[in-house]
């Protein structure tokens with residue numbers, strides 16, 4: 001049975017018009033329209049945020065901690081994702097952001113980009129190992145990791161078993177603060193991640209790291225961006241703090257950045273959830289066997305395309321490109337060739353399939369046959385008007401007892417015509433045609 005998963009994407013019911021836009025764009029068929037409103041199926045949702053981006057009525061939202069959670073801790077530490085830097089126009093020094101974060105109330109800042117450079121170094125070591133199945137799939141995008149855990153059991157052992165940069169940054173940040181301030185108690189320190197996307201918020205909520213992950217709260221790039229705009233303007237001429245990240249770490253914000261850091265041309269980098277699914281299908285079918293590494297980002301353009309960012313991802317990418325000109329390649333090197341024990345994801349991802357038809361094999365088989373039989377009578381045009389994303393999904397919903405065949409408008413129309421024909425009620429049919437401004441049948445016109 002599927003393990004319950006805490007989601008960050010949800011619906012504001014009163015705003016939803018049931019327009020089916022999100023239904024058609026959800027990559028996992030997690031959305032249904034019921035009683036004129038969208039419903040998200042928790043077992044299928046991977047928190048990719050696609051439905052947030054496409055809803056014309058802003059009815060979908062990502063739930064994260066508010067900016068004021070900084071005040072909950074005696075010593076709050078900001079963990080900015082590198083995608084935050086791409087939000088600002090004409091930014092030529094990350095020091096402005098570091099100083100701005102401190103002005104917002106953070107006691108310290110630990111850049112996720114620095115930890116990303118360590119992960120890159122460890123990835124280079126890991127993919128050299130001969131006992132590792134290739135291609136190794138990056139574990140940095142939690143939407144992709146969840147997709148693999150629900151849909152691709154055969155790929156689980158190819159996922160990089162190292163914590164993502166945000167978790168490593170959190171671990172190192174806490175360690176650093178404890179060394180600098182031994183007087184602080186654990187609960188005094190708040191490690192607050194600034195996230196570009198709901199998938200990373202869900203990652204934190206679900207402790208994917210196996211035990212407890214190292215992050216205490218997650219706030220959005222969007223909220224921080226607007227707050228920073230104010231404080232950054234006020235202190236333009238004061239000295240800046242130096243960034244600890246380099247080109248490699250900052251590049252993780254955009255698609256292909258993680259791959260280029262493996263210093264090996266045997267890689268593939270895909271972005272956009274549909275493209276990523278195509279790549280996963282091909283790896284699953286053993287059609288991609290000659291690559292060492294695969295980087296997959298659910299959002300278009302990489303993390304800069306996350307649903308909790310502000311700037312067009314391609315503009316953010318161009319800004320980061322300009323910002324990188326002032327940086328060293330990679331100032332963060334691992335102290336040894338060994339990957340520290342605490343950086344491993346001990347809870348290597350488990351297969352967590354979404355709700356099966358039935359736990360009983362015979363019953364599941366019977367239901368599958370019934371789905372196939374119902375589907376034979378469906379129009380297979382995937383119009384979405386029944387409230388399901390595809391005709392096959394609709395057939396499955398019928399068999400599960402979640403809807404009835406008469407929700408299909410195409411079937412209803414056929415039944416209606418059949419009924420009128422059987423009752424030889426051509427007059428009634430023509431009356432309806434006439435009311436709708438449609439032409440009556442030719443023989444009627446002749447009469």
Ligand code: SF4
Nearest residue numbers: 016017019020022055
């Ligand atoms: S896109 Fe989805 S959530 Fe938004 S109004 Fe349409 S049906 Fe509702």
Ligand code: SF4
Nearest residue numbers: 026045046048049051
């Ligand atoms: S967050 Fe992604 S997977 Fe979840 S309902 Fe929205 S589009 Fe579907």
